[in-house]
Amino acid sequence: MKYRLLTEEELTHLEEELKQFLIINHVYAEEWEQMNRNAPDKAVQMIELFSDNVLQKVYEQITYLEFRSTDSCLVFKCAKTEIQLIALQKKTPEAVVDFSTPESIHLALTQHTDQISYFSQTKNYQVEREEEVHRLVEQGCVKSTEFFWNALQTALLD
DSSP: OOSOOOOHHHHHHTHHHHHHHHHHTTOOHHHHHHHHHHOHHHHHHHHHHHHHHHHHHHHHHOOEEEEEOSSEEEEEEEOSSEEEEEEEEESSTTOOOOOSSHHHHHHHHHHOGGGEEEEEEEEEOSSOHHHHHHHHHHTTOEEOOHHHHHHHIIIIIO
16 A cells, blocks of 8 residues: 555545446446455455545645644645755744744744744655655645745745
8 A cells, every 4th residue: 555545534525436446447336345245355455546546646736735833834845856845943942933823923924033943945755756745744734825835935035
């Protein structure tokens, strides 16, 4: 398995897509029921393959990711051959800034710049791009926007 097994809830939302996937792989309703009863390992393998296909397509569509906490904000731009990072952090543990919400990030950037440090970094992927996106999502990153990326880049790096 390349990524992860989709949850029951995710599979429920993708029921029609799963049915189409099974048909494309020559597994029809009756065969699917028999497979679940008589060869559950094979049925799980089909779900694993379906999960990897779905997640591959999702990860291909993601360009921006972010991770926020009270102490830092990390924003990633996942380009074709490289990944870029803009990182904001408290300069000291005592700093009153908070990076957990858009409002608190704005406040930190406009009123407490002396309490934050920032840097940017670019590196080539060490693994396939979508595997890196998956790793970041598994570590708590969520989808972000080009607008947020550009706003940080303008505020900090230009």
